[in-house]
Amino acid sequence: MTVKKFSLALGLVALALLVAVPISTLGQESGAASSVEMKLWVRNTLRDILVDTPVDGDTVTVEIIIHNTDGSDKKVDIFLTDNLDQNWSGKNWTGVTVNGKGSVSKKFEWKPSEKEYELNATVKGDIRTEVIKSVNVKGKLPESNMVLIVPIAGIIGLLFAGVMTWWVLKQDTGTPEMRKISDAIKEGAEAFLKTQYTTIWAIALVVAGVFFVAIWLGTKSLEQGWMTALAFVLGAACSSIAGFIGMWVSIRANIRTASAARTSLNLALQIALRGGAVSGFSVVAMSLLGVAGIYYGYGMLSGDPRLTPLLIVGFGFGASFVALFAQLGGGIYTKAADVGADLVGKVEKDIPEDDPRNAAVIADLVGDNVGDCAGRGADLFESTAAENIGAMVLGIALFPILGINGIMFPLVARAFGLMATIVGVLVVSTREDGDPMAALNRGYIVTTVLAALGFFVATWEMLHSYWYFAAGLVGILTSWAFVYITQYYTESKYRPVQEIAKSSETGPATTIISGVAVGMECTAIPVIAVSIALFAAFKLGEIGAVDLGIPALAGGFYGTAMATMGMLSVCAYILAMDTFGPIADNAGGIAEMSQQPEEIRKKMDRLDAVGNTTKALTKGYAVGSAALAAFLLFSAYLEAAQLKHIQLDKVDVFIGALLGAMLVFVFSAFAIKAVGKAAFSVIVEVRRQFKEHPGIMNYTEKPDYGQAVRIVTKSALKEMIVPGVLALVLPIAIGFFLRAEALGATLMVGTISGFLLALVLNNGGGAWDNAKKFVEEFGKIKAKQLRDNPEILAEMKQRAPGIYEDLMQKARDSPDDTLIFGKTSDMHKATVVGDTVGDPFKDTAGPSLHVLIKLLSTITLVLAPLFIGTL
């Protein structure tokens, strides 16, 4: 099998790179001399750095470079002082002319006599003046060859995605009935995406234009204006393309998965996962290539590697922008179709899920693709882009010591993670009677171990410090922690779901009450996990600061950046597992609608159940990484806004914080409402079809699936506008009226509230969903069976320890025939209400909140220069 060999070869290349790149750079000792050099940059984006390593007795060469970013010539004076007040008198450098876009430099020798020293250079004159204290290690700034892995890994990642696509496409496409359904899904999904992207890009171009003008006028720099606007457009484009590729494959993988299930569970599993992997690889590779490309491109234009990260924040904002609307629109679509189909189908007409007589059923299957696949892809593209850029901005502060390494490290770590994922995806296989979830977990373990290995190599080679590897490991562990925490709160074998199931005995109201309580309760452990991770990563970074020769505080911040990078290094695998979900779900739907034999449908159900689990886990991972990254993005914002602190005790800052928290709630309200409104339009349509075409119910007429798809599309896109625009406009308004510090509070408190509310919505929704599945799983159990059949009771005792006693009590009190448990029992009806309520929570509002959190970070980063100072 050629493809297998080819992809194996790719995997080997990836493995080889994991080993070869570090070896190739061995022996290249990147400078760490003991004398010291100082650079003075006119644009102050640095925080103060005080080096406390001893250079006693050494001569320090201080180089003053004045870099004029403005177009016209400037005249300046430079005054030098040091804390020892010894050698500098008379060494001032006055009457210097710096040409427009040019620079001048001069070197001074200095011999500090004590261990602790501090050098201070003041520049006065035409240029915006600021005082900068900065001392750095002399010699060529360190730059490891390892940064080469970034483009290599990006290209290999895209190649691998291509191979996987080719492999998936050449699989069997099943029976004509299957193809008919699959074609309908394909058509619906592509139509939606086309309309959605048209809408998004119409808004995006307006936004790009407005930003160009605003930043141009606000910063008085045409260059910064067009660079930010172009970066925005590129970010939006990369995100759109990555989302499109992922969905393009997934709507083709679904039918192949269904078809493969007729012969081999393993093949079906592999098609679904590899189809999903296309999404994962496109997202991460595009993000690597995009960020690195624009970084180097702008770097060449600006001539200063330190100015670039702040110019490319527009890329992250472009990604956020697309993600916001993709996730909102997709999320509204998927749940409107789902809720609408369920309410008319299951509740009103009493026909099963995915029944071909339901006109909304194709729309429902389309929804899985546009919400979970394209939406989550855009979400994680945004995460990787925004967090890379955030870490790069932080790297600027360390530039004097770490050089390009400090800025490029995040991309290198991600590149290794991508290589590791290739191997991880390829090792996944299962036996016919195996547990598909276990197979996916094996792949996850392989990916994690290899990614950790790569992370180790990268930290060692580029940062020369174990401590930062340890900080990265904290991030990797956090990703596992979030996966397990999410499982605990949403899987039926644990207490929370059983509690909900138990409360469904007393009807839908108590089901809802206990689900809300579970959702709120489940904020505790994730918050504690993130707190521990941040604290540990910060402390490890502080300790490691000595290795790097940077101040402890800067080291601590960099430690949290490492943890974020560690958590995100397995991102491609997580995304592959996530996209596995809608593919398996769709394959199940195709099998159901094309009326495949029971045995195949059972097989699909197993894959579908695994897909539900992976979807839930991905959400846990996404929200966890957003929370971990938040702290990193806060410090990037402070850099960008030239703020030292956000002080909540100022009245305008407090108001900014209040509004940030409010934005989260109001945005969620709109997202949830949007589902209700769009679902209502579906319900009306399906009802109309049933009424006008009574033949549908007895299979003599076919429902018009296309019309239902068109109605959801129109309605979902209409409803995404208000919350989307709110999320864009409120931060801008706050920045404009209350200025940068208040906007920082909006960002921070909005992020905290958003993180918690997303947890509540995701986990509450997931728990309701599984409580319903839990009640369904056992099959129908009647009172007499439970009383007289010891086997059923034994199974109950084992699998439902929390509720079997209540059920037995009820069974004793009820006539023989009363349905105590299982589908259509009163308990089941109550859990169906819970599930329906949870749908817009966990698949629309929750995931949109992840995106909102990151959008807040990127929009504030981009606009920070406009809101500096008071109005």
Next chain:
Amino acid sequence: MTVKKFSLALGLVALALLVAVPISTLGQESGAASSVEMKLWVRNTLRDILVDTPVDGDTVTVEIIIHNTDGSDKKVDIFLTDNLDQNWSGKNWTGVTVNGKGSVSKKFEWKPSEKEYELNATVKGDIRTEVIKSVNVKGKLPESNMVLIVPIAGIIGLLFAGVMTWWVLKQDTGTPEMRKISDAIKEGAEAFLKTQYTTIWAIALVVAGVFFVAIWLGTKSLEQGWMTALAFVLGAACSSIAGFIGMWVSIRANIRTASAARTSLNLALQIALRGGAVSGFSVVAMSLLGVAGIYYGYGMLSGDPRLTPLLIVGFGFGASFVALFAQLGGGIYTKAADVGADLVGKVEKDIPEDDPRNAAVIADLVGDNVGDCAGRGADLFESTAAENIGAMVLGIALFPILGINGIMFPLVARAFGLMATIVGVLVVSTREDGDPMAALNRGYIVTTVLAALGFFVATWEMLHSYWYFAAGLVGILTSWAFVYITQYYTESKYRPVQEIAKSSETGPATTIISGVAVGMECTAIPVIAVSIALFAAFKLGEIGAVDLGIPALAGGFYGTAMATMGMLSVCAYILAMDTFGPIADNAGGIAEMSQQPEEIRKKMDRLDAVGNTTKALTKGYAVGSAALAAFLLFSAYLEAAQLKHIQLDKVDVFIGALLGAMLVFVFSAFAIKAVGKAAFSVIVEVRRQFKEHPGIMNYTEKPDYGQAVRIVTKSALKEMIVPGVLALVLPIAIGFFLRAEALGATLMVGTISGFLLALVLNNGGGAWDNAKKFVEEFGKIKAKQLRDNPEILAEMKQRAPGIYEDLMQKARDSPDDTLIFGKTSDMHKATVVGDTVGDPFKDTAGPSLHVLIKLLSTITLVLAPLFIGTL
């Protein structure tokens, strides 16, 4: 009628005081000389103050006072410097011995030659040393006679409560059947309160002991230890007594209201309101007397009016402590009984609300008293105490300029508000066919106008500035804004409730979804209202700062304190309206259970509906005042913790913020779960009674009400422990491990999250409740009626503009007899689910969150001294 005359006389006294007190103090010009005096206090609780009023050419007398709060003698040196570096050389004062508990003083003359000056005194030696900069106006510190109104108003308030109690008690107590029911409620409520207070006090005494030791050891001051502990016990005691008095009267007013309804609606209204007023007056008067008493008591002991506010924060914490458990226990009780009674009664057995066959019905009526009456009483007692103390702490910073006036002003403003409320309560009356709500509103208007008048007099006399009156007016307007906002979101004539009613057409799931969306959406306007109020009050305070001769920043903070005081000045009336609710509700229950004629029950229903409205408004008012006060309490915390700022970009501070938001969600989860668990115990009991005593259903046997009451009591008190202890322990743990600044972030972000979540829970719950009532109000409407009866349609069009079209459509599609609207229709069943879900939201978790927010403020204020500096 003697009583009427007596209370009229009291009202006149109150009115007279409103006028007389200011006149009595006219002409007493409280010192504002242009020379300056400095005092040096060894304990630094002051922020730096720079006076920018000109004193050019004046001689300044600086008096240095060293006050030794320790028991043993100390030897110190004092060094003086000023920013002009002119007159002070050689004016140091060295080798001074200060006896234990004694003080020494010395005067210096100083003639600053420029307008801006700054004087700096350093004390070194045996005493804990700190640098203090402080300049104040010379002469006797201003102290207005108006502070005398505080004890006078407190005593008049208690007298008025006594008169109201007497008047209520002498009303007719109705028929023996009524009395039987009323006695059962009384017995249940008193038994609950007894058990509850026993539990609370057991914990309270432990807490007091622990705090005594912790503060003693932490601050190394035995005095501070016992003073804080004693203040805590006094606060807890005052709160308990106020809650007890209020409930004692309300469980006696209920039967009298029911009995009065047989003859006069006006009399019933007046009994219910005046019974409620006892609660309002006890709470506010006890709070005034308690805070003022302990302030003067401790002031005499410490000898320094500036140290006292920080010693009496324990009083606020004691009040918070009782409020937390009273509101939690009461809230759990009331909703466990309500939900339990409903689920067995209405849902399982299909018997109406308040049906005497339901064993839980007495427990339900008891619950109204212990939750809404005792619980909310404790809540607002806490508000008034905590916010008074917060404003007083802020007053310390202004002490050098405003003297005692700055510290005592909050109490004076409250005293005027209390007097105003006497008049407001007395003017409420209605005609037999009048609208009781309009009558209550008239009283509210009268109270507001008189309170504003009093506020004007107090600001003018004590602060000599219109601007601070304007800031207070902002607060008064905010209280009206919150009342109207709450009405909009929870009353059936507006869009939100109609939206929920509309979505109930598609079943309980959509009812829940749209209720949650309404809850989240409704955070927007309150947040904006609070933001505007804070901003306006701050700006007004900044402008007014010139009048006072204080720095603009300090003036701004004081402006927000004024707004809080303004909002709280009508507190007694609001509380009277709130307690009106359970009295009317209970009276309705008594009428129902004693099977009174239809006409009387209708009359009671009208009062009951008004009660529901007032209860909802009070919650809006309580949460709004908590939010407005939050900012004030933050700055008080900064004073107490000797912090300049809370910087969210530090890792430990960010973790503190995350944990604060988490606390809010987890606490709510526990509160909501507690209702579920306690309700389940009621359900089991009522089911048992129905099963073991089949005669209950056909009225041949009487259910055992007492047993149900005992079970809810036990269960509610058990369930309140975990969330209560969590709320106490988490802040302590954060303070201990992460220190004062992180704890500040916990306080701030916890408060913001708590405010928003409380809005979501209160308004969402209220909207569901009224959506149900809305569907019930019209009576039952069948399809044929709606199609053929133009009158019904017209009424629908007018009162339900949002949904009549859908209903018409449904009527056209359905057979004649289908129930389209009204009780027992499918829509109604869906709204009942919403109402049941909303119950623990709006009556347990939401109100408990108000208390939690304020508890966070008081506990952090009390413990701040322990967490200063790093571990």
